[in-house]
Amino acid sequence: MSSTFVPMAETFAVETWWVQIIKGVIIALIGFTLIPAAVTVERKLLGRFQHRYGPNRAGPYGTLQAGADILKLLGKENFRPAASQGFLFYLAPILAVVAAVATFAIVPLGEVVTIFGQPVGLYGIDVGIGPLYVFALGSIAFYGLVLGGFASGSKYSYLGAMRAAAQLISYEVAMGLSLVGVIMITGDLSLVTMVEYQQEHLWFVLLQPVGFLIFVIAAMAETNRAPFDLVEADSEIVAGYMTEYGGGGFASFYAAEYLNMIIAGAIATTVFLGGWAIPFWPDAPAALGPFVVIFKTFLFVFFFVWIRATLPRLRYDQLMSFGWKILLPLATLNALITAVVVVAI
């Protein structure tokens, strides 16, 4: 293979191939470890918000409850409804979880450090298309939901999938536009470059407050979090696209959902909250990076849970008109004004 002709995964890598493989496994494991952590945080916090204890039996303070639930789900029998389409029914949860884990690879947990004499970037890959990679995998994950809903052969699943399709398309546009301002200021799509820019200058949450707000709101809708959880509104359509799933399939959808929430928080951290940077401590040791990113990410998780405990679910037409008539024009205006300011300065 000539050195001038390398696929994307090799173009931006600083490491040798075996380091990349080890790193990939470790980052996937980090992702899968954060899922039960987020589930536990959500259940405990929701309990507190609603004046109850939340899970408190398995392990100290109920911390092992999520792990026990996962074990229980994986041990259950895999069944499928008679009306479902076998291949697609089993493919859908796999698509959802694979896309979520692949998206997690782009989250920069830290800068390039030297481990045992090998340069290692503390991220899965640093692609030159940054947020576009997230959106591309997001549209793959979307097929997980739609196939799950369609292949189940159930009306509730079908309604959930249709809602998911409309909602994801609507809010993806606003989400993309909310990042345009940041991209114009940085002049680059790479997430690592964005963090480095914020280390040298200001955090983007101060430079792009409107973009930040739009991104967080759209991220809540993209990850089907309350108050935008019409896709799986329990009181109307049971559980939406995952109604007919049990055991491993349900666990996969559930895991993908929580991982998507973590990724939304992590991307918001990276793009708007300075990634692995610690304020007023410019030369913090690089090994702290991953912990800082995970801490900031869980601030977002806390915020998402807080919102879920506070706001009631929107009605469907409110959801659509909010996305198209408020968020989208606001994001466009934000991008326009940023463009003018960037050119003027």
Add this chain to the structure above:
Amino acid sequence: MTEVLFFLSAIVAIAGAVGVIALKNPFNSVLALVVHLVALAMLFLLLHSEFIAAAQVVVYAGAVMVLYVFVSAYVGEEGETWTSGGRLQRALAFLLAGSLGTVLLIAMLGSGLRGLADAGELPTLEAGFGGAAQIGELLLTRYLLAFEAASLLLLAAAVGAVLLARRREDGIAEGPRVLAVTDLVPSAGTGSMTEGTRGTLAARAMEADRLAERVIAERTSAAKKAAEQAEAKDGDGGGA
């Protein structure tokens, strides 16, 4: 590695394309088209065009195909398959597809497959080749006219879609009406979130309550007055 990836995605792309026409169920055909498009994105990646690859997945697999999935899931379950056309239609389809295939084959073989021949001596690529920055620059300099024309066309299509999809209140036979900005604001009393929080609905309900109370009060007082008058009349009658 590159060769393995190339043949893998090429085979998947061709399999997807064959699946589109060979599968009986339209929904499965659409899914095969998605597989084909994702495989094409892989080929773009191998050609260093990561931006195009991402755009391919986001725009085609993510937006256009979603619409196809939507439509075929709604109406396609027991819809037509490719075998249900008339005999003439089928013959015509095979003829047209055959001639298109011939043209493509001539073009491909006419190039002498030079790409395969000098695979070893590819030009060195400049830094940032195929990236978003380079494509953006090309779009706004060399291909500016085509770019602007395409965006104008898309804008016209979007405006047309909005106009066509607009809700008509009194049937289709509606004369031309200018769409005003105020049409975007929902009319009062439709139960929007703002009304719920700002109290418009509550205020209306209270107003209705007050009105009802007033009507009831008026009616009771009128009834009372009538009763009094009747009583007075009775009294008069009794006296006389």
